[in-house]
Amino acid sequence: MSDTPTLIPVHELQMLHDNICQTLGDPKRIQLLYALSQGPRSVNALTELLEAPQSTVSRHLAVLRQRGLVETQRDGTTVVYSLVVPELVVIIESMRGILRKMLAQQLESLSPTS
Amino acid sequence: MSDTPTLIPVHELQMLHDNICQTLGDPKRIQLLYALSQGPRSVNALTELLEAPQSTVSRHLAVLRQRGLVETQRDGTTVVYSLVVPELVVIIESMRGILRKMLAQQLESLSPTS
DNA sequence: GGCTTATATCCGCTTATCCGAATATTCAAA
DNA sequence: TTTGAATATTCGGATAAGCGGATATAAGCC
Numbered sequence: 541m542s543d544t545p546t547l548i549p550v551h552e553l554q555m556l557h558d559n560i561c562q563t564l565g566d567p568k569r570i571q572l573l574y575a576l577s578q579g580p581r582s583v584n585a586l587t588e589l590l591e592a593p594q595s596t597v598s599r600h601l602a603v604l605r606q607r608g609l610v611e612t613q614r615d616g617t618t619v620v621y622s623l624v625v626p627e628l629v630v631i632i633e634s635m636r637g638i639l640r641k642m643l644a645q646q647l648e649s650l651s652p653t654s
Numbered sequence: 655m656s657d658t659p660t661l662i663p664v665h666e667l668q669m670l671h672d673n674i675c676q677t678l679g680d681p682k683r684i685q686l687l688y689a690l691s692q693g694p695r696s697v698n699a700l701t702e703l704l705e706a707p708q709s710t711v712s713r714h715l716a717v718l719r720q721r722g723l724v725e726t727q728r729d730g731t732t733v734v735y736s737l738v739v740p741e742l743v744v745i746i747e748s749m750r751g752i753l754r755k756m757l758a759q760q761l762e763s764l765s766p767t768s
Numbered sequence: 769g770g771c772t773t774a775t776a777t778c779c780g781c782t783t784a785t786c787c788g789a790a791t792a793t794t795c796a797a798a
Numbered sequence: 799t800t801t802g803a804a805t806a807t808t809c810g811g812a813t814a815a816g817c818g819g820a821t822a823t824a825a826g827c828c
Contacts, residue, residue: 589660642722
């Protein structure tokens with residue numbers, strides 16, 4: 541009878557939320573992941589790119605690192621962050637695609653073709 | 655010089671966050687989307703499935719509807735919700751895949767093969 | 769109209785999340 | 799070992815988000 545389960549097991553759901561979903565729920569973290577998809581970057585570089593206070597950027601990077609989505613490498617006093625899970629960027633791109641599609645449909649509904 | 659932009663335009667980022675990312679940031683909404691991926695369901699059915707208070711389920715469904723991810727159809731006194739953007743479930747599945755991969759790697763790092 | 773079922777909304781409350789200035793830490797060069 | 803640059807962390811406060819009992823609304827039935 542039961543084929544595809546209708547619910548995600550609670551513990552998996554919990555991990556999914558804590559490690560991925562919640563992480564993607566902040567615009568700055570999205571930008572950080574997106575930026576890192578083009579290659580490793582120092583905190584400084586990311587701070588300038590995002591035009592945000594250094595403490596804010598560092599805090600978000602720490603979140604990403606704690607969740608294992610990003611890793612660091614020291615080079616003297618600078619710390620270089622790089623993406624561990626590139627699939628995340630694919631997901632971000634998918635979401636952008638969905639957004640575009642939704643906006644297109646909204647537009648369509650305003651100016652019907654037929 | 656500049657090929658792929660390193661940042662997502664702020665207004666797009668805003669919409670992305672408000673309409674999709676933030677939405678996926680709540681476990682109950684994930685479950686609702688997941689459940690709806692198997693077909694339209696009444697609020698009642700979803701309430702029983704999630705084992706959550708009816709007001710909670712209804713509130714989350716309202717959020718999903720306001721964001722255009724889900725739509726409703728009345729049938730007498732019952733309201734049936736259905737998924738408008740099935741791509742969302744693909745994304746959820748991708749995230750589950752990432753999670754599995756991450757856990758596998760964690761495992762691996764504990765018991766090295768070589 | 770009165771009653772029942774189904775859904776939506778309200779409201780006070782609690783918790784989660786983010787912010788950014790200030791401060792601490794780390795490292796290397798002088 | 800003092801200084802400076804880069805990064806991390808602390809901390810108080812603001813805002814957002816979620817909760818669920820209670821209540822309102824809507825539709826159908828008798």
